[in-house]
Structures are given as structure tokens and as C-alpha cells.
Amino acid sequence: TPFSVSPLVTSLDPFNDGSLYSKYTFEGNGNDLKNNHNGSVSNVTFSEGKFGQCMITNEDVQAGLNTGINPSTWKNNVRSIGFLVYRVDNDNLSLGGNHALTQTQDTVLFDINNDYVRYYQIEDNTHTASTIFTSNSTIPVGEWSYIMATWTGNNIGDTASIYINGVLSNSTTLSSNFSFNEASSFSIGNIGVYNSKSGKFDTVDLFNKA
Numbered sequence: 001t002p003f004s005v006s007p008l009v010t011s012l013d014p015f016n017d018g019s020l021y022s023k024y025t026f027e028g029n030g031n032d033l034k035n036n037h038n039g040s041v042s043n044v045t046f047s048e049g050k051f052g053q054c055m056i057t058n059e060d061v062q063a064g065l066n067t068g069i070n071p072s073t074w075k076n077n078v079r080s081i082g083f084l085v086y087r088v089d090n091d092n093l094s095l096g097g098n099h100a101l102t103q104t105q106d107t108v109l110f111d112i113n114n115d116y117v118r119y120y121q122i123e124d125n126t127h128t129a130s131t132i133f134t135s136n137s138t139i140p141v142g143e144w145s146y147i148m149a150t151w152t153g154n155n156i157g158d159t160a161s162i163y164i165n166g167v168l169s170n171s172t173t174l175s176s177n178f179s180f181n182e183a184s185s186f187s188i189g190n191i192g193v194y195n196s197k198s199g200k201f202d203t204v205d206l207f208n209k210a
Helices: 006-010 071-077
Strands: 020-024 040-042 044-048 053-057 064-066 080-087 093-097 105-113 116-124 130-138 144-151 159-164 167-173 199-207
Touching: 006 080, 006 199, 053 064, 080 093, 080 105, 116 144, 116 159, 130 159
Parallel strands: none
Antiparallel strands: 020 199, 040 064, 044 053, 053 199, 080 144, 080 199, 093 105, 105 116, 116 130, 130 167, 144 159, 159 167
16 A cells, blocks of 8 residues: 555544644644644745645755754653655755754754765764664655654663655664753754755654654
């Protein structure tokens, strides 16, 4: 059966188990339709997307949505994140993250780098204890793709996975324990610092299960 993203992104309970934690559909704003983690947007525009409107991040500025979801909330409540995203060109694209320039440890980042999805959990800025892995399949330019990252926990031995359009693309086990004590609030369209690249984000969903 071909993968259909519609049931995932149009429902407030796509798995019929209450696992959806936050939903951002970018209908002209950064509101959370599920759990009132309403965010603030900067350097973005809104235009026609796959379902309703989408958020378009501007090039070479720090752009996107700051969800306001703090590190403690992220650690205790989020186990999966799904991005319905459209690459407009061959540039790398930041999907989301909670990195801060002043922090020394504990961050999670998701991006598209050299056409592949990368999943980071970094314990410190020197990367001495990190989990970094990539998808085995690429994200095409000029079409919508649904990228989901999952993790069973934040400790050594927990499993992290990347799915692309409903198909498992790669998985690994975490190599360190992560507390996220020094991370910033989670952002969409950038990794918390550094400039963004242009891309379209239609829907981003956070779940409390892997």
C-alpha cells in the first residue's frame, strides 16, 4: 500500500492513542493545535502548502519557529517528531533543534545534509560523547517528503530511528546519556543557532511515543 501522509498530518489523534503532543500547521502563525505550546515565528513567510498553508524559511538569516518547548518538557514528553517538508533547492536544510551557542552539552538536531537526513544527539560541543547518524535514503528536491525521527529514550542503549515517507531508513543506539539541562527551547526551521536555508514546512508533529 502506498504511504499516505494525510492521516498523520490532518488528525489531532492519528494513532488513536492520544500520543500526539504538539501539532504545528503554520496557518499564518506558529500556534500549537494540540497542547498550547504556541510559538513565535521570525523571518518566514506563509504560502500554499500540501495541506492548507506552509511556513517558508528565509535564506541566510535565522528563520523559523521557536516553539517555546523547554529542555525539561522536551526530555520528559517528546519521543518522536515528524516533518512534512519541501526542499526548494539542493542546499542543506535545518529541520529543527535546541542548540545554543553558550551551552556546553546536551542538544538534539535534525537536518538534511548532502541530501540525507541527519540525526544528532550531542552531549557536549566537542562531540566527545554523541550519537550522529544519517538516513540511508535521500530527500528529493521539488516534492513533499515526510520525515520522522523517533527515540525510545535519552539514555545509553535506547534506540533512535529515521523514517522517510513511512519507511525505516536507518536506526542506531544512543551512545551516551542526555539530560538536555543546557539546551535552549526547541526551534523548527533552524537548529536554535546559525542561519537557515530556504525550505517549506507544512506540518510538524511531536509525539510522546517512539
